[in-house]
Structure formats: C-alpha cells, structure tokens
Amino acid sequence: MNAPNLPLRADTGALLDEVLALRAEVVAGAQPWMKRFMRDAGAPQPALANLAHYLAFRRHDHRSLQRQLMWRGISSLGRLESRVLPTLDAVIAALSALTGRASPITPPAEHDYFDGEARLRKATDALFGPPPAGRRERIMVTLPSAAAGDPDFILDLAQRGMDVARINCAHDDATAWRAMTGHIRKAGETVGRRITVLMDIAGPKIRTEAVLALDKKAKLAAGGALRLVAHGTPRVTADVPFAAAVSLPELVTRLSIGDRFRYDDGKLEGTVESTGEGEAVIRITRAKAHGIKLKPEKGINLPDTALGLSPLTAKDHDDLVTVAECADMLGYSFVSQAEDIDLLEGFLAEHCVNRPADFPLGLVAKIERPEAVKNLPDLIARAVSRRPFGVMIARGDLAAEIGFERLAEMQEEILWICEAAAVPAIWATQVLEGLVKTGIPSRGEMTDAAMAGRAECVMLNKGPAIGTAVDLLDGLLKRMDAHAFKKTPTLRALKSW
Template sequence: MESVNKCGCPPGSGIGCAAGGGQSKDALIRRLGDMRNEMLRFALDCRGAALGEIDPAYARSAENLLHYLALRRHDLREIQSELAELGLSSLGRSESHVMATIESVLKTLCRVADCPPDVSEDMTTLDFKSAKRLLEEHTERLLGPVPEGRNVYIMVTMPSDAADNYALVRGLLDSGMNCMRINCAHDDPEKWTRMIGNLRRAQEETGKPCKIIMDLPGPKLRTGPLRPGPCVIKYRPVRDEYGRVRKPAKILLRAEDAPAPEDRNAYDAVLTVSGEWLKKIHLGGMIRFIDARGSRRSMRITSWTEEGFQADAVRTAYLTLETLLRLKKRDGLGEWRTNVTGIEPQENFVTVSTGDTLLLTGSSEPGCPAERDADEKVTSPAVISCTIPEILGDVNAGDPVWFDDGKIGGVVEEKTGDGLIIRIAHTSSETAKLGSDKGINLPESKLDLPAITPEDVSILEFVVEHADIVGMSFANTPEDVRSLLAHIKRIGKGEPGIVLKIETRRGFSNLPAMLLEAMKSPSCGVMIARG
C-alpha cells in the first residue's frame, strides 16, 4: 500500500507537512500532489522526443505545454469545486504557468491544513512573472512592438489594388495596420513585390513598423465552374423614394479597338460598338433601341472624352448582343444602325435556402442552378463541383460542409455515385448565392491532403525571402509543420516566423503536437481560421 505523510502528501512530492488538516483537505492535498508528480514525470518522459530540437527561446514554454497536457488528462471539475469552496484558485487560468499554479495552490492548501510546505530548492518552474514576460517576448518577436495605446495588433489582408495604389497602403499604415497580410492564393509574385514595395516606402516615410505575413495557398478546395450566365448588360438610373429620377444612368459608348476605360466603375454601363458607327454620333443626339424585354428605350449623348462618347439614360434597360442601336441621320432621312458587341457572360451562381439540397460532385461538368417546375418546386437540386474531386471519398454522411467563408453551411445527407448530397442548414441571408471559386471547408472530415502543395513549394522561396511570417493554411498534423520547416531550412534565405492556420477539427485535435513542432522555429503563432 502506498505510504503517505501525516497530512496525506505522497512521499517525494516536494511538500513536507506537519500533522493537521481535515480529511477533505488531506485528500485534496494528496490528489494535487499526485497530479503534480504526474506532470513532472510526463514532461521528463517527453523531454527527449518532444523537446530535443525546440528553439531555446521556447524551451520553458514547451515544458509548460507538456505540464498543461498532463493536467488536462484529468477531469478537474470536482477538484475545482473543492478549491473554490476553500477560496482558492480553481486552476482555470493556469495555462501560461501550470506548475507554478499547482505549487501555489498546494502551498496555500498546506497552510490552511496547518502543514507547512517544503518545496525542493532545485525545483524550477515557469512562475507567474516569467510566464507573462515570455508571452510578451514571444508576441513581439512574431508581430513586432506592442502598438501604442492598445494591446491588440491589426492585420489587414491586401486587395489586388494594393500593388498599384500607394495611397491605399500608406493610409492603412497611418490608420494603425501592424501586419500586412498577402494571400498567395491570389495575384502573383510581380504584384506581391509591388505591394511590399509600397509598404516599405510607407514605412520609410512614416517610421512606423509593420510585419508582412504571406499565407501559402495550401490545398485549394474550392467550388468548380458554373455554366455561363446570360450575355446581358443592365443599367438603371438612381431614383428617390417617390420613383423620380435623381441621377440618370451614365453610359460610355466606346469603339471596339479602343482601350478599356481607366475607371470602369465610373459608368453604369460600358457599351462596345462599331468604330465607324461611333463616328456618326454627335452631341445631343438621341440613340434609340428596343431592349431585351421588348421595351422601347433611349439615351442622349452628353459629352465626348478620349475614352468615347458619354450618354445619359433615365429608364432602366437590358441590352444583349442582339440589341440594335439606332441613330437618326442629321438630315432626318434614314438612320445609322449597329449592334452592341463584346458583352461578356454574367457570372453565374446557384441559389440555396435553408432546407434545400445541393449536390457536390467531382465532375468536370460545369455546375448549374436547381431545376423547378411551373409551381417553383425543385425537381432537380442545384449542382456544383469541387476542384479536388478525390476528397469526396474521405467525406462521410453526417459531416458538416461550409462554403464561401462560412456564408453557407450544411450537412452531408448521403453519398451517391454522383457525389455528396448536402442538406443546407445555414445561409447568411434568406436566399444565398454560391458562385464558382468559393472556398469549401470540411472541418470534421479526415481529408488525405498534404498541407504543403507543389504550388506552395514553388512560391515558398519568394515568401521566405520577403516575408516576416509564413502562414500555413490547413495545418493538420505535426508532419505538416515538419515539412514546412524543412522547406524553409532547405531554402536557407532566413528564418521567418510561422503561423499555423487551424481550419479543421483534425487540426484542432493535433494542435498541441503541432505547437511542439512549431516551437522549433524562432517565432510561431496560431490563427483560428473563420472558414
């Protein structure tokens, strides 16, 4: 039978006690002492395998993580209730200094039980002040100096415009941006270089620090293409609450060989027409046509610029490639005619509502909206494909599926030969639109996908050379982290920090082991991805 000291503390627990203390306190001291010793043994057993290559800056943090993992093996609810009844810490905020918290509680508990503690002189733990200091040091090493006046950092994802819009980047830095995020799933190295150049220029002019994080694309699990939408252009004027025209629609008529307008958003519609026909236009002229709905419409020429003629319209119109524009000749005898050309198909999408079904396929065929009968009842569900069809075999009935950064969510109802039948359970609005190239997240499915893709490897050299931090998308296993660190070491152009993006339940479950791998890097962090 295991022997105990007078107060119930196990021998060798590091706590010497005189007689005293009630039975409940004795038992509580004994249980806490057992847990403390187990934490020490667990950290000691793991030290060779788990802590062997840890960066020295993280050595004590890694050991603290092992202590925490050992502690969380236990159901602490009963102990926490007993500690709370005694007015002691319930261990609920012990994460950053686990052993120090246990020792502090044990010391206090022994004093309450009238058994003075005797902590071993050679016992070194991460105490409360050291833990706070280390957390601050690790944060600053990864993200830079703490911003003045606040204790949070602001990260901003760069749009494509940031490559050529210095004022945008400068404005973001002036407004408090601490970290520029470049999503390598978009744009290319040329644009990334210009984004970084704009930031460096802004930093030189302002003297403000800002880190650069570049997220690797990872496996691009996205929705596939959809059937093209109709080739139609719509414009409409701005009206007030009473339906009166407050601002006419502004239309640009340009020749087929003319350059694209500098600011497409300056116009409600851009119509491409024959250059010869355009030469017949005169200021004040009225262009008439019958639109796609059979409605008679017109627009009046108001001005000319190097981009083409500008016209105003006071009624909504829909134009297609068959729309015939008519301009009366100045002598009133006859008219000049031309068709609108170059209308691109509209981006298509499928619409879903809560309760609908959606078929997710691995087919190369473009997706399509749901088919409905005369009563608007769905006769065939909407269909959309995914860009990595082989993952469909890894998904099971009951698994949740999220689309477009969580805007649409559902549950796999059935696996068929055609794909996955998904019952929609969440939409961001009553009827949600799902287009092509939107993210798909399967947070609880165990997908057989590498976190580092060949595309990631091809751009990693640029990222390591230019970024302060490498963001790893879909980090799921310790092997994923080891692979990233091995590639960074092979490139040999620096040691950027790394951020693990946790996007699946599997990644969350493996987070402790991944953190121990990440701490082999000089600086690391974790991002819980929203998708």
C-alpha cells in the first residue's frame, strides 16, 4: 500500500475496534431487557430480541461515530431499527475489508439483513389484513353515527380506498355498532377485499360536565380562574368566575398545587393554584388570544396527577362483549402499564369466549399518556405473544399530556420503538382535518399526511368531506411509497427536471 494511505488504514482500524466494542456493549446491554421480555412473552422472539438490542444501542450518543462511518461510504447506523445486530455486523465486515483484516464477525446474508422488515409486514397483515394494491399503508376512517343507517356511505369509502373502519364506542350503542359492522362486511364483499373493523372502547375519559360562568358571554383567557368541583352544582365567585363539574369526581380530590391542567386537547392550559374540600382552583396560563368558551363534554388532561384509574370502566365491560362479537381489532384506551394488558385479557377470557378461532381479536394499544410512552417496551412484550398487536399514536391526548412542543419528537420515538419490535403503528388524530371538515387542506396538513406514511396505518376522522380525504390520502401515500420507506429514502427517478 502507498505510504499516504497508511494513516487512513490505521484510523479505519481504530474505527473497526470502536464498532466491535459497540457491538459487544449492545449485546451485553440487551441482556436485562431480554430477561424482562421473556418473563412477559415466554420463549424468546426475534422481534423482541431486536427491540432489546435497539434499546441498548440507543442508550448512548453515536453521532460522532456516524460521521466517521459516513465519509467512508459505510452505513451510518441511522436506519437500523429493524436490524440492529445485522447492521453492526455488516459495518464490521466492511471496515474489516477496508483495513485488510479478516472480519471477526460473519456478515449477514441478505435474507437475515432484511428479516426485520419481513416480520413487520407479517405482523401488519395479521392485524389489518392484506394490503391494498399499490400501497403499503392502510387507511382507517372513523365512522359517524349516521353510518349505521347508510350502507352506501360505507361502500363509497371502501371503493375510494378505506381499509379499516373505526367505530368509536364512546358514541352510539350495540345496535348501531352491529348495523355498521354488517354494512362494512357487505362493502368488503362488494369491493372484493376484507375491510377490517376497529372498535375503540371509551375508557375513563375525563370530561367537563355541568359548567357555569358568572357572565354567560365571557370566555376563559390567560390569567383567569376556573373552579373544578367534585360534587354538586358548580359555583362561581367574583374571583373565580368559571366553574365545572367533571365526569370522574374523585380526580378533583387527587389534585395538588402546581399540577398542570389542559382542556379540550390543549386549547387551554393552567395549573392548580389551590385545593379545598371537594374542589380545586385552576389559574389559566395559556389560551387562545381572545379566550375560550367553557363547555360541557370537553376533554380534560392532568399530566402530573396520579389518576389511579383502571383503564376498563363498567361501560367498557358491557361494550367488550359486542366488540368481541363484531370487531377484528379492539382499541384499548388509556393503557399505561403491562398489567393493563393482563386486566383486559382476563376479562376477554372470561366473558368473550365465542370468538372464531381463525379470526383472533387484534389489540391496538392507544398511547395517550406519559406512562404509556415510558412503559411501551413492556406493553409490547406483554401483548405480542397473545394476539395480533399494534400501537396507535393518539396524538390528541398525547400532545395534551406531554405538551405540544414535544409531540413531534415523541411520535418519532414511538415509530422507532414499534419498528424495532415489528409492531405496526397507527398515525392518528387530525390527519387532513381541514380537508375532512371543509374540503380544503392546509399546506401543513399535506406535509403531515405525507410524513404519516412511515406508519403502517393512517387514521382519518369523520367529517363532511371524508370521501375526498380518502381519495387524496390514497394517492399521496402511493406516491410517497415510491420515495421513502420508514427513515430510508428510495431513489425513484425524478421527472421534474
């Protein structure tokens, strides 16, 4: 070798040693996770092993290493979610070749390198059914109450590209849900593909009930005060001119001074200023410029408060029997820890025993609270061995819980964890919301919908222009599929120049 190349070879040899040490560290760091997952899932599973390796890998900052690999034309490790050890092994083999040393690690075969992607495809098909022609992602649509009496509406959505119909069990009743499900099955027969059904149980949603304002025309604004009452009629005073009862009164007694309060998906924020017998006063710290009208039936989020609530309510117990009868998937609201999976499984085993063996009920965990994010690996390990499983990034409640400024990074991290574990993810809440409601999308909505293509399913909410939104999303996702897969750009020919 020419003398000028000797320093480069030496530097590359040191880099090889660094990657070898990193691999050993990842394997060792994954062992506690592996033991933890095996307690939940029983026998080791390749997807959970890869998740354990990913969690160990992401404990440290690898940005300097990435740049050293990048300029040598070697994988920068930035796309290894589904294949942690295969990626490290491929990098080790490439660095060994550059240094002229025999690789101490056997490089992965092509099949082994891409096996994580195959696992994710299989899990996605098991949960949602086969993919539509020309599109990897599924499109989910939340049905309005009127769909129970309008089979043509559901057929139209299926013809436009709906793959999954979502029924929100917080609304309507078992009779309406059975009618909707019947229409969905017939629509699937007509279009020649199975349209699957997600039924989303309500869970312990905290909402305002009766509300009162000293001045009925007034709006809550920054600096104002709101009284929450646990029992009785809301009362207002000159210094606290707004008041509301809540759907779960015991929560008022669990509030502490300084706890954060968010109303209506974060449209208004405040902190607990004082507490008293069966009530608490909230000082508003942020709101829209001209304030917000206080209304009943609006959601409340309390991200700092230990709620101590079961994710299954008495209503959910009643609804689950119909869900098991009608649905392909169950949407589990407010799940926060692995024990919540056991709670649900115990109820299903006891009360929902007539499920056809060839169509197991899938489970979708809705990630809505900080505890669910923190416990996501354990939730996955507890659930994946029992039935088809997926995760919904419920961006409305999640943003209200963790803060809007953290939502973008958190949805990315959830996508990465799910990909590492071969768990399909649903990108939900306010996708193309302006288009669905008014027929005209915003520029930001279009970008958000395009980014949603990194999930396995994208959810649209109900609205007057939902058919147009399905059309647009179907075409957009098909085009974006040709440009990117997850975090990996794909080099489709460009035709603009």
